[in-house]
Amino acid sequence: MIRLKGLPESMNNLVREFGRMPGVGPKSARRLAFFILKQSKDDSKRLAECVLKLKETVRFCALCNNLSDAEFCDICANEKRDKSVLCVVEKPSDIISIEKMGEFTGLYHVLLGALSPLDGVGPEDLKIESLVKRIKHDRVKEVIIATDSNTEGETTALYLVRILKPLGVKVYRIGYGMPVGADLEYADQATLYKAFEGKREI
């Protein structure tokens, strides 16, 4: 633990807490703490409440496993979305990128991970069973697999094809435009648009 001399205990505590966050070094942590010190009491209160409320209210959508404040997420609850198309992603943050692109009108299914035998992640650790159930019961006609284009993502995609094809559903993999090895979460919207436009049946 770093204890900065010349700083009161309460400042040091906050610097330490900020320093635990990803991408926040010691100097950034100090800068953030000084920012908190300078902002109004109301602003501090709001930040603290947001931090606390997040852990209390956020859960997984009962249908697609996206993050949600209610039983079903905004997307699953939206009557206008096309229920016959499912886009399968690894994690909730991937949905943000695809929603930003704005061209996908179907629903999602979040696997909450990707197959990784080396890390001991098998099919039973992912939300594949509920995906199969949804396809069987919800009249899904098309599944677009949008897992990352790294080893784990490709492995997961291949596994899914094997599982989903026998169900009589059309299975697509996004492709054209996605740079290999890149993380879907940080893809730009144009690339993502290309990837959705150039989906190919597999």
Add this chain to the structure above:
Amino acid sequence: MIRLKGLPESMNNLVREFGRMPGVGPKSARRLAFFILKQSKDDSKRLAECVLKLKETVRFCALCNNLSDAEFCDICANEKRDKSVLCVVEKPSDIISIEKMGEFTGLYHVLLGALSPLDGVGPEDLKIESLVKRIKHDRVKEVIIATDSNTEGETTALYLVRILKPLGVKVYRIGYGMPVGADLEYADQATLYKAFEGKREI
């Protein structure tokens, strides 16, 4: 306000709060929010408490204007520090850098700003009166002016020399080694050591 589609309201709120912080862009804010979501409830609670406690407990030291949890800061309350030497700085965060260097054993005096006629900051806006009082009453023999080496800092230093010289105290300005235009807060320890070693009477 940015509202990310596909994210629950409580996540969006926290992303917005983090996004208000200095040096935190939209993607960093999202990353931090996901970090908070993944960490334990206890960790979230501790962060929220640190944020709230900071505003409640931190005030200015009654003697030197450093940040403090009590009436006097750790440095002023330390009996081992040399009370005959004062180092004058612009802001509390400057003290951290000098303390890290570890070679200065005197006390500090924080001006809480620097002279800046263009911004309407005059001598009466800085803690100069209390500095003069301390020098008169606390048997101070040496004053080391460690304001920044930019226009405002140099102006302040020159003003202080004019005010302090008649009091019969030795006045120094740190100098050798500090790169011109740099901010004292982010100086490295070796440069700061040079600056303290090469102080020259003015």
